[in-house]
Amino acid sequence: MVVDIVIAIIAYLIGSVNFSVIISKKTAGFDIREKGSGNAGSTNMLRSVGKKAALITLVCDILKGVVAILIAMLIGNIINAEDKAILVQIAGIAVVLGHTFPIFFGFKGGKGVATSLGILLMTNWQIGLICLVFALVLMALTRVVALGSCSAAVLYPVLTLFIKENFIVTEGSGYFIYSIILATIILFNHRSNIQRMLNGTENKISIKK
Numbered sequence: 224m225v226v227d228i229v230i231a232i233i234a235y236l237i238g239s240v241n242f243s244v245i246i247s248k249k250t251a252g253f254d255i256r257e258k259g260s261g262n263a264g265s266t267n268m269l270r271s272v273g274k275k276a277a278l279i280t281l282v283c284d285i286l287k288g289v290v291a292i293l294i295a296m297l298i299g300n301i302i303n304a305e306d307k308a309i310l311v312q313i314a315g316i317a318v319v320l321g322h323t324f325p326i327f328f329g330f331k332g333g334k335g336v337a338t339s340l341g342i343l344l345m346t347n348w349q350i351g352l353i354c355l356v357f358a359l360v361l362m363a364l365t366r367v368v369a370l371g372s373c374s375a376a377v378l379y380p381v382l383t384l385f386i387k388e389n390f391i392v393t394e395g396s397g398y399f400i401y402s403i404i405l406a407t408i409i410l411f412n413h414r415s416n417i418q419r420m421l422n423g424t425e426n427k428i429s430i431k432k
Contacts, residue, residue, distance in 0.1 A: 227313055230298060234291040234314040238321020238338060241328050242283040243268050246276050256331060264333035266368050266428065281337050284322065288341025291318035296391065308392040312401040315342040319408055334412035336372045339405055343379065346398075349389045350382045366427040369416035376409040 243263045247255035251272045256263050258271040265284065269277035295314035299307035319339055325332040343351035357378055358371035365371075380402040390398065410417070419425040 226298065226302060226304065227310065230295050230310055231313050231317040233294055234317035235321035236326070237287050237291050237294075238318035238323075239325035239327045239332070240287065241322070241325050241332050243280045243333060244328050246280055247272055250276055260426070262333055263328070263331070265337060269428070284333070284337035285341040285344075287322065288315070288318055288338040288343075289345050291315065292342060292345040292391065299392075308390075308397060311346060311392055312397060315339075315346065315401065316404055316408075318342065319405060323408065323412055334372070335409055339376075339409060342405070345391060347383075347386065347390045350379065350386055353382060354379055362428070367420065367425050368428055369413050369425060370420060373410055373413050373417060376406040379406050 241263050243255045243265065247253060247258075247268065255267055255271060259267045260270070261267070265277045265281040268280045291314040292311055295310040296307065298304075299310045304310055319335040319342070321332075322335045322338045323332050324330040340351065340355060343354055345351075354375040358375035360371075361374055362368055362371035380399060383399045383402045416425055
């Protein structure tokens, strides 16, 4: 239990480092949360700051998920934990919550998509790649980033029911419940986007950008 709490705290603090806010303040002189959609993520960075800043933000946010999972595995190996899968799942959920509700930035962060991608690729690269390609295809066809993100979030739990190989930890259980929790967080963070999509007023991203 103590190890679970330690990993949750570490992962949450990693997630709380919001690169979009840091980069926007350093390069553009404003807090990205005060511009565009108000979201502290790479899409709003693309619209409000530029391609380079958006790309750096995207990579850094993905790496947050990767690092959190690696730390969970490292600690699990050091203490020889019986169920490393649980440690991985705790780290995954905590880092996304940290990204969404960052303690360092007034608990107002991003929507957790890029960080979740890092988690998915680390937890099961096959599922992660399928979700990534699925999301990118939808985004390319519709130019609606939120549609690709939300659809991939829904697809994730479905894939865990059919794909049983290539998990970073094969022993243990709970990946389906874990996927449901992550998908729920992503969908909750996109609730305003979902409403706009239903109304037909969701912003579309420029192909040129």
